[in-house]
Amino acid sequence: MRIIALQGSPRRDGHTAALLESFLSPLRATHTVKRIDVCYQHILPCQSCYACQSSSACVTDDDMQDLYSHLAYDDVVVLASPVYFYGVTAQLKAVIDRCQPFWANPSQRKTTRVGVLLLTAGAPDAHGTGVSTTESAVRIFMACIGAPLSYVLSATNTDAVPVCKQHAVLEAAAATAKKLAHATKGGEICV
Numbered sequence: 001m002r003i004i005a006l007q008g009s010p011r012r013d014g015h016t017a018a019l020l021e022s023f024l025s026p027l028r029a030t031h032t033v034k035r036i037d038v039c040y041q042h043i044l045p046c047q048s049c050y051a052c053q054s055s056s057a058c059v060t061d062d063d064m065q066d067l068y069s070h071l072a073y074d075d076v077v078v079l080a081s082p083v084y085f086y087g088v089t090a091q092l093k094a095v096i097d098r099c100q101p102f103w104a105n106p107s108q109r110k111t112t113r114v115g116v117l118l119l120t121a122g123a124p125d126a127h128g129t130g131v132s133t134t135e136s137a138v139r140i141f142m143a144c145i146g147a148p149l150s151y152v153l154s155a156t157n158t159d160a161v162p163v164c165k166q167h168a169v170l171e172a173a174a175a176t177a178k179k180l181a182h183a184t185k186g187g188e189i190c191v
Helices: 015-028 051-055 064-073 090-097 100-104 129-145 167-182
Strands: 002-007 032-037 076-082 114-120 149-155
Touching: 002 015, 002 064, 015 032, 015 076, 015 114, 015 149, 015 167, 051 100, 064 100, 076 129, 100 129, 114 129, 114 167, 129 149, 149 167
Parallel strands: 002 032, 002 076, 076 114, 114 149
Antiparallel strands: none
16 A cells, blocks of 8 residues: 655644654555655645646646655545644645646546545634634545545644643554555455
């Protein structure tokens, strides 16, 4: 199983990275895992040039070109992000916006895949607004790229309780990864 994990926080070793690593750790021994810290990639925003509608590919030459095949064919697509104003970070949103080629040409990606969303939030998110709003937007994106959102995990109130002390959430992330690893049958994931 191949897993692409897009880590959207500018902090490589912050709360979001800790949650992501709890998820990825059980998978590394037996699966191919690629983690990309998108904030340290050269990814330009979509220019709305519509070239992808006629050429089936984005014509902007930057680090996004290295991500397209992973987003189209890897078995598991993981997005990990802190919640910034009821959404993912701007850097991760740039990646999402650059996936217009999949919207314009849906046959260019495998559809028997799994999407995973890992979110952190400094605030308590008592009403769940930040997590639920972010999840709604990501759900649409994951369906577009052919990796329907199957798992959502969140660690909130990290300003008061760091992720490293939210043991139940970290254990849930590891358990979800193990469940996903065992759900593979005949080269396809059965969720």
